[in-house]
Each structure stands twice: as C-alpha cells, then as structure tokens.
Amino acid sequence: MxxxxxPSDFTALMPEFVLTGVALLxxxxxxxxxxxxxxxxxxxxxxxxxxxxxxxxxxxxxxATAARGMVAVDGFGAFFKFLFLLAAALTxxxxxxxxxxxxxxxxxxxxxxxxxxxxxxxxASGIDLVTIFIGLETMAISFYILVGFIKPNRRSNEAAxxxxxxxxxxxxxxxxxxxxxxxxxxxxxxxAIATILASGEHxxxxxxxxxxxxxxxxxxxxxxxxxxxxxxxxEGAPTPITAFLSVGSKAASFAMLLRIFFEGLPSAxxxxxxxxxxxxVLTMTVGNIAALTQSNVKRMLAYSSIAHAGYLLIAIVAAxxxxxxxxxxxxxxxxxxxxxxxxxxxxxxxxxxxxxxxxELKDMSGLFQRSPLVGTAMxxxxxxxxxxxxxxxxxxxxxLFSAAIDGGYYWLAVIGVLNSAVSLYYYLRVVVFMWFKxxxxxSELVMxxxxxxxxxxxxxxxxxxxxxxxxxxxxxxxxxxxxxxGGITATLR
Amino acid sequence: xxxxxxxxxxxxxxxxxxxxxxxxxxxxxxxxxLMSIELMLNAVNINLVAFSNLWQxxxxxxxxxxxxxxxxxxxxxxxxxxxxxxxxxxTVNIDEMTLMRW
Numbered sequence: 001m002x003x004x005x006x007p008s009d010f011t012a013l014m015p016e017f018v019l020t021g022v023a024l025l026x027x028x029x030x031x032x033x034x035x036x037x038x039x040x041x042x043x044x045x046x047x048x049x050x051x052x053x054x055x056x057x058x059x060x061x062x063x064a065t066a067a068r069g070m071v072a073v074d075g076f077g078a079f080f081k082f083l084f085l086l087a088a089a090l091t092x093x094x095x096x097x098x099x100x101x102x103x104x105x106x107x108x109x110x111x112x113x114x115x116x117x118x119x120x121x122x123x124a125s126g127i128d129l130v131t132i133f134i135g136l137e138t139m140a141i142s143f144y145i146l147v148g149f150i151k152p153n154r155r156s157n158e159a160a161x162x163x164x165x166x167x168x169x170x171x172x173x174x175x176x177x178x179x180x181x182x183x184x185x186x187x188x189x190x191x192a193i194a195t196i197l198a199s200g201e202h203x204x205x206x207x208x209x210x211x212x213x214x215x216x217x218x219x220x221x222x223x224x225x226x227x228x229x230x231x232x233x234x235e236g237a238p239t240p241i242t243a244f245l246s247v248g249s250k251a252a253s254f255a256m257l258l259r260i261f262f263e264g265l266p267s268a269x270x271x272x273x274x275x276x277x278x279x280x281v282l283t284m285t286v287g288n289i290a291a292l293t294q295s296n297v298k299r300m301l302a303y304s305s306i307a308h309a310g311y312l313l314i315a316i317v318a319a320x321x322x323x324x325x326x327x328x329x330x331x332x333x334x335x336x337x338x339x340x341x342x343x344x345x346x347x348x349x350x351x352x353x354x355x356x357x358x359x360e361l362k363d364m365s366g367l368f369q370r371s372p373l374v375g376t377a378m379x380x381x382x383x384x385x386x387x388x389x390x391x392x393x394x395x396x397x398x399x400l401f402s403a404a405i406d407g408g409y410y411w412l413a414v415i416g417v418l419n420s421a422v423s424l425y426y427y428l429r430v431v432v433f434m435w436f437k438x439x440x441x442x443s444e445l446v447m448x449x450x451x452x453x454x455x456x457x458x459x460x461x462x463x464x465x466x467x468x469x470x471x472x473x474x475x476x477x478x479x480x481x482x483x484x485x486g487g488i489t490a491t492l493r
Numbered sequence: 494x495x496x497x498x499x500x501x502x503x504x505x506x507x508x509x510x511x512x513x514x515x516x517x518x519x520x521x522x523x524x525x526x527l528m529s530i531e532l533m534l535n536a537v538n539i540n541l542v543a544f545s546n547l548w549q550x551x552x553x554x555x556x557x558x559x560x561x562x563x564x565x566x567x568x569x570x571x572x573x574x575x576x577x578x579x580x581x582x583x584t585v586n587i588d589e590m591t592l593m594r595w
Contacts, residue, residue: 137567144570144571165587173533182541186548
C-alpha cells in the first residue's frame with residue numbers, strides 16, 4: 001500500500017483543514033497587521049469558524065472512515081464539531097472587551113482558541129488511540145497557555161500551573177492505559193480492538209487498562225474524585241476561557257469517552273459501567289454540596305459544572321443498557337449545557353470593569369435595577385441550570401433521567417433528581433442577590449457588540465430548546481445512531 | 494543466563510510508572526513533579542516499544558514518537574508557565590500556591 005493520504009482523505013478532512021488554514025492566517029495577521037488594526041482579528045476568527053461550520057454541513061449525514069481508519073467521518077463527530085465551533089465562537093464574542101479591561105494584548109490568544117477547537121474536533125472524530133491522544137494534547141496544550149494568559153495576574157499563573165500539572169498527570173494515566181490496551185491487542189485502532197476483545201478470552205490485564213482509562217478521562221471531565229483542579233482553574237482563568245473550558249473541553253472529553261469506551265471497549269462494559277455509576281453518584285453529590293457554600297460566582301459555577309458532569313455520566317451509564325437513548329440524552333444535554341453555561345459566564349464577563357472584578361456574589365447585587373435585561377437573562381440561565389421549565393435545562397434533564405429509567409437505573413434517576421433540587425438553592429441565591437439587594441457601586445454596565453450577540457444567542461438557545469426541542473432531538477437522534485462501525489445499536493448487545 | 498522476556502520490560506515499566514506517580518503525589522517542588530510526570534510518560538514508552546517488539550508491529554513505535562514529541566511540547570509550555578509563576582511569586586513550591594484553595 002502506498003503511504004500518505006489519498007485525495008479522498010483530504011476531502012473527508014476538509015473542515016479540519018479549513019480551520020487549520022484560518023488559525024495560521026490569524027497567527028500571520030497577529031505578526032504583520034499594525035497594532036491598531038488588531039481588533040479585526042477577533043472578527044476574522046469568527047468568520048473562519050462560521051466558514052468551517054459551513055464546510056462541515058455535508059458531513060453530518062456521513063458514516064465512513066478516512067485516513068486508513070484513523071478518523072471516523074460520521075454524524076456523531078459532526079454533531080460534536082458543530083458544538084465545538086459554537087463554543088469557540090461564543091468564547092471569541094466575549095473575549096475582546098474582557099482582554100481590553102484586563103489590559104493584555106490579544107497576541108496569540110485567538111490562534112490558541114482556534115487550535116484548541118481543532119484538537120477537540122480530532123478528539124470527537126478519532127477512532128485510533130494515536131489520533132485521540134494527539135487531538136487531546138492539541139487541545140490541552142492550547143488551554144494550558146490560555147489559562148495562564150494574563151501573565152501579571154497571580155491567580156491566572158497559579159491556575160495555569162495547577163491545570164498543567166494535573167493535566168499532564170492525567171495524560172500519563174490515560175497513556176499507560178492505552179499502552180496496556182495496545183499490548184493486549186497489537187493494534188491502536190479502536191474498532192479493531194473491539195473486535196479482538198470481543199472474540200478473545202478474558203484478559204486479566206484488561207480491568208487495569210479500564211481503570212487507568214477511566215481515571216484519565218475522569219480528570220478531563222472533572223469527575224469526583226478527579227475534580228480537585230477544576231474550581232481553582234475555573235476561578236483563576238480569564239472568564240471567557242473558563243467558559244470555553246467548562247463547555248468545549250468537557251464536551252470534547254465526553255466525545256473522547258464515548259469513542260474510547262463505546263467503540264473500543266464495548267465488551268468490557270460491565271467493568272466501566274460500574275465505575276462510571278460510582279463516579280456519577282459521587283460527582284453529582286460532591287459537586288452540588290460543595291457549590292452550596294461558595295461566595296465566588298465563578299467558583300460556584302465550577303462546582304456546578306462538576307455536578308453537570310455527574311448528570312452527564314448518568315446518560316453514559318444508561319447507555320450501557322439502552323445505547324441509543326443514552327447517547328442521545330448525552331448529546332442533547334451537552335448542547336443545552338453549552339447555551340446556559342455560556343450565558344451565565346457572559347453575564348459575569350459583563351460585570352468585569354476596571355475597578356470591579358465582578359465575580360463575587362455581592363457584585364451581583366442590584367443587577368436587576370442596574371440593567372433589567374441582563375438581570376432577566378441571568379435569571380433565565382440560573383433557572384435553566386437548575387432545570388426549571390420552560391427552559392432548555394429542564395428538557396435536557398428530562399431526557400437524562402428518562403434515559404436512566406429506560407435503562408432500569410431507577411436509583412441513579414432518583415439521586416439525580418434529588419441533586420437537582422439541592423442545586424436550586426445556590427442558583428436561586430444568585431437571583432436573590434440580583435433582585436432583592438441594593439446596588440453598592442451604582443455604575444453602569446457597558447455592553448459591547450460581541451457581548452450583545454452572545455447574550456442574544458444564548459438567550460434564544462435556552463428558550464428555544466425549552467419551548468420547541470424537536471429539531472435538536474431529531475438531530476441528536478440521527479447523530480447518536482452513527483456511533484460505532486455498525487451503528488450504535490450494533491455496538492452494545 | 495535467562496533471556497529478557499516481555500515480562501521484564503513490563504515490570505521495569507510498571508516500576509518506573511509507580512515511582513513517577515509517587516513522585517507526583519509526594520514532592521512539593523514543581524520542577525521535580527514535572528520530572529516525575531516525565532518518568533510516567535517514559536514508562537509508557539517502554540511499554541509501547543516492548544509490545545511493539547513482541548507483536549512485531551510498528552504501530553507501537555510510531556505511538557512512541559508521538560509521545561516523545563508531545564512530551565517535549567508539554568515541557569516547553571510547562572516550563573514557560575512555571576517561569577511566569579516564579580516571576581510573580583519567587584517560589585516553585587506548590588505549598589505556596591495559597592491564593593486559591595487547592
């Protein structure tokens with residue numbers, strides 16, 4: 001066989017190539033454009049993301065592999081790629097004014113955001129351990145730099161060091177698990193691994209590989225007990241990057257989780273299903289209880305994001321018995337979560353002014369009097385995160401819990417519902433501060449065009465999915481079907 | 494003299510990996526922690542090369558080259574981050590990272 005990529009591979013990887021091209025142009029623009037014109041880079045990056053999404057559209061109905069089986073070109077991957085592009089676009093929309101207030105030059109900021117997105121896209125489409133690993137690292141290394149991007153800020157430095165150390169440590173665990181998997185099967189292709197493991201005898205080393213892989217993935221999705229980096233990193237990172245981390249990185253890690261465990265290790269689902277069950281219960285409970293006592297809103301949202309990873313794990317556990325319903329529920333919830341989480345972080349970014357950090361709960365005081373529109377938007381996002389109808393959060397949770405019930409995991413659904421009830425306390429506490437406390441600063445909020453677009457998109461998404469969820473459900477349904485070589489229903493039996 | 498079997502490589506790799514994990518858990522100096530993580534990655538490399546030889550299959554060696562490249566990129570970025578931290582804080586001890594609760 002001749003080496004290299006064939007012309008059809010180039011066609012199959014076109015969205016990734018387009019995004020790479022845009023990222024390189026952004027890097028060039030940063031070097032050669034006069035300092036005064038740098039504001040255009042953000043808009044150029046946005047245009048690049050929209051272009052990539054447009055190129056991606058025809059791939060949504062595919063179900064094939066490319067580059068010698070290293071990459072899957074399917075609806076499942078396309079669904080996640082659209083989500084990553086949306087997350088990156090929302091991040092870029094809220095960035096220019098934030099960077100200006102923090103007093104840092106954008107420099108390579110937008111390039112790194114695009115690189116992280118590129119890594120996520122390969123995590124979602126990789127069906128080879130090497131592809132997934134490279135995608136993961138492209139994303140992670142970009143994030144290490146982005147988290148510490150505000151160099152004079154000590155909190156940003158500290159967050160970057162913590163994220164870097166725990167990120168590489170988890171990579172070590174993940175890679176060791178992958179090396180054992182390669183040792184057992186003599187291949188790095190996940191679908192080939194699945195075939196060999198299904199036909200072979202019981203491997204005594206397989207549980208060890210599964211444990212290491214679950215631990216490595218657990219760090220990336222910030223599941224308890226692998227969550228200790230998340231609150232510090234989320235608090236210290238620039239707010240737009242916190243939002244991107246909590247949505248983009250989490251969604252990409254869930255895509256990686258689904259690829260590794262459903263494509264590569266379906267025959268061991270008894271082992272990892274049990275582990276994820278325990279992780280789901282722990283993650284929901286610890287995340288919600290820890291969030292109750294936080295006074296910093298970014299930190300509170302970090303714990304809430306940990307709790308949401310726990311809810312998502314319910315869908316993963318349910319998918320071991322009802323694959324189609326479970327995976328579909330996870331896909332729906334990730335989209336819902338993206339809208340409400342970005343909305344909430346958008347409001348926090350809006351509160352950041354030269355003299356006010358705007359992250360503490362008391363900075364929310366009187367928000368409704370200061371700006372009724374922003375106050376109402378924050379109310380909507382908090383209700384959605386808490387899962388109150390008629391918001392998107394309610395629809396997402398409804399699907400998660402009904403998937404758990406379909407799979408026969410009644411206790412998991414009960415624990416999930418109880419946890420949602422607990423979470424209402426800290427979401428509504430924000431609302432109490434906004435509506436019933438006076439405003440100590442009395443200063444006006446400055447709405448930049450990017451922020452206005454961001455809030456419009458997130459509000460529209462949160463309401464639209466809550467009121468008319470049909471299109472998203474149908475899309476998630478079709479996309480979930482294409483996971484695995486023979487489709488999701490053939491993957492787990 | 495007994496020949497070197499794959500089991501020998503696996504024991505070496507497991508020992509290196511465990512030393513790395515213990516180093517990450519117990520050391521307080523960021524640079525030493527970074528070195529321990531590199532030990533873990535090298536344990537992975539030994540495993541992959543040994544299995545590659547066992548199965549007479551090149552995929553493992555290709556994987557190793559990627560792991561080495563990524564480890565180099567991570568070390569470059571990581572040392573940069575640690576340098577930025579040191580400039581503000583004049584220390585590379587993780588016990589001094591007290592701005593946010595660890």
